[in-house]
Amino acid sequence: xxxxxxxxxxxxxxxxxxxxxxxxxxxxxISIISSRELSVKIGFTSSQIRQDLNSFGxxxxxGYGYNVQELYEQVKGILGLYKEHKVIIIGAGNIGQALANYxxxxxxxxxxxxxxxxxxxxxxxxxNDVEIRDVGTLDSYLSENMIDICIICVPCSQVEGIxxxxxxxxxxxxxxxxxxxxxxxxxxxxxxVHFSDSLLTLTCLLNEQQGRQEQKESEDRIA
Amino acid sequence: xxxxxxxxxxxxxxxxxxxxxxxxxxxxxISIISSRELSVKIGFTSSQIRQDLNSFGxxxxxGYGYNVQELYEQVKGILGLYKEHKVIIIGAGNIGQALANYxxxxxxxxxxxxxxxxxxxxxxxxxNDVEIRDVGTLDSYLSENMIDICIICVPCSQVEGIxxxxxxxxxxxxxxxxxxxxxxxxxxxxxxVHFSDSLLTLTCLLNEQQGRQEQKESEDRIA
DNA sequence: TAGATTGTTAATCGATTAACAATC
DNA sequence: TAGATTGTTAATCGATTAACAATC
Numbered sequence: 001x002x003x004x005x006x007x008x009x010x011x012x013x014x015x016x017x018x019x020x021x022x023x024x025x026x027x028x029x030i031s032i033i034s035s036r037e038l039s040v041k042i043g044f045t046s047s048q049i050r051q052d053l054n055s056f057g058x059x060x061x062x063g064y065g066y067n068v069q070e071l072y073e074q075v076k077g078i079l080g081l082y083k084e085h086k087v088i089i090i091g092a093g094n095i096g097q098a099l100a101n102y103x104x105x106x107x108x109x110x111x112x113x114x115x116x117x118x119x120x121x122x123x124x125x126x127x128n129d130v131e132i133r134d135v136g137t138l139d140s141y142l143s144e145n146m147i148d149i150c151i152i153c154v155p156c157s158q159v160e161g162i163x164x165x166x167x168x169x170x171x172x173x174x175x176x177x178x179x180x181x182x183x184x185x186x187x188x189x190x191x192x193v194h195f196s197d198s199l200l201t202l203t204c205l206l207n208e209q210q211g212r213q214e215q216k217e218s219e220d221r222i223a
Numbered sequence: 224x225x226x227x228x229x230x231x232x233x234x235x236x237x238x239x240x241x242x243x244x245x246x247x248x249x250x251x252x253i254s255i256i257s258s259r260e261l262s263v264k265i266g267f268t269s270s271q272i273r274q275d276l277n278s279f280g281x282x283x284x285x286g287y288g289y290n291v292q293e294l295y296e297q298v299k300g301i302l303g304l305y306k307e308h309k310v311i312i313i314g315a316g317n318i319g320q321a322l323a324n325y326x327x328x329x330x331x332x333x334x335x336x337x338x339x340x341x342x343x344x345x346x347x348x349x350x351n352d353v354e355i356r357d358v359g360t361l362d363s364y365l366s367e368n369m370i371d372i373c374i375i376c377v378p379c380s381q382v383e384g385i386x387x388x389x390x391x392x393x394x395x396x397x398x399x400x401x402x403x404x405x406x407x408x409x410x411x412x413x414x415x416v417h418f419s420d421s422l423l424t425l426t427c428l429l430n431e432q433q434g435r436q437e438q439k440e441s442e443d444r445i446a
Numbered sequence: 447t448a449g450a451t452t453g454t455t456a457a458t459c460g461a462t463t464a465a466c467a468a469t470c
Numbered sequence: 471t472a473g474a475t476t477g478t479t480a481a482t483c484g485a486t487t488a489a490c491a492a493t494c
Contacts (some may be wrong), residue, residue: 016423062452063494080430094321101317191425200239200302202414207303285476286470
């Protein structure tokens with residue numbers, strides 16, 4: 001009831017970073033931290049840290065700071081990490097396989113329930129003790145199993161068909177690694193991870209920087 | 224000289240998405256598009272589209288719209304894609320291997336020059352025709368080879384040492400897949416890709432949604 | 447109590463959207 | 471010319487930062 005409604009997306013996107021840095025602090029046996037000290041480590045302003053945390057509750061004590069253990073647990077709860085998340089991977093290519101082997105996910109209580117692929121050479125093989133199934137059986141699988149998050153690692157051409165199945169079964173979330181955007185209005189929450197977008201952001205910045213340098217050089221030549 | 228200086232990061236982050244959608248339009252043989260039509264497809268407002276594009280130049284014609292081919296080439300240039308980028312992958316684990324095999328990178332003229340790892344079992348093996356070298360030779364390799372972007376896929380504990388080598392050799396960009404943030408002040412441009420941050424954003428949103436639903440249900444029960 | 451630091455409001459900054467003159 | 475759509479300025483919106491009263 002006292003829950004603040006509709007946390008801004010900008011705040012939500014920062015929460016995982018708080019979580020990582022709080023983990024670090026715990027590992028370093030730091031038990032108390034002020035917003036100013038955390039600011040130095042995490043790179044957000046102390047004002048922003050206090051604002052961010054306050055959109056979820058009052059986790060600190062005036063004149064004292066934040067108890068790291070307590071704050072860590074609060075953030076863990078905010079991220080929904082006290083629940084186990086059942087996930088399946090659809091598409092057992094490079095990325096799908098890498099994610100299936102990604103041990104960090106287990107630590108976050110993300111449980112890989114099944115892997116699907118269309119390639120007969122892959123079907124039947126196990127990755128990280130999870131067998132690869134025929135993607136043709138995805139529909140019936142989802143009728144019988146409650147899955148929280150579907151991880152999509154199939155090529156663009158396959159996305160549309162998969163999407164329809166997921167919508168039909170009202171999967172809760174989609175973690176999308178395919179290069180097309182998935183956006184299901186008013187429905188399933190989707191997080192798109194576009195490798196190439198990230199790389200192109202980098203090349204764009206490099207290009208900008210080089211442009212500035214060349215411009216500066218030409219100005220220097222004139223002067 | 225007529226270059227607008229300091230494009231906002233928000234705009235730069237959107238450029239790869241323009242690039243993707245322009246590729247689509249080209250594939251669909253669409254030759255002209257208005258900001259309003261593009262708005263429907265890409266999901267930005269037409270106003271934002273015109274603003275974004277205008278921070279780089281005047282690419283459209285009033286009363287007409289944008290020539291898709293022309294705009295595509297402009298955006299390609301903005302993203303620095305007319306240059307070839309020489310990259311190396313450091314860390315040949317799950318993610319490193321997946322990236323080495325990721326064919327989309329080749330299409331963007333990203334050329335994989337070398338792969339490094341510390342694991343003796345991997346050294347000497349080739350992935351996608353590129354041999355894995357001993358990470359101990361990275362320093363001398365960088366003395367002899369001009370590399371644009373280093374892709375970091377090593378575990379947290381290895382990052383610090385790698386970073387020092389990269390700074391020493393003034394690599395231009397870092398594409399970081401390790402779970403620690405890399406931020407080199409005033410120096411190498413870095414793009415951090417944190418899988419688990421992305422996943423936790425998703426679980427956070429799921430958690431928020433569930434919270435809202437439960438609250439609604441409890442309100443309904445009272446009413 | 448004095449000092450410190452939060453929680454929170456107010457001020458600023460930047461990004462998005464709206465509006466419209468310029469012009470194809 | 472009339473209609474359409476850009477380029478660009480002005481208005482709005484939201485996010486960040488600054489400031490300070492509350493309080494540990």
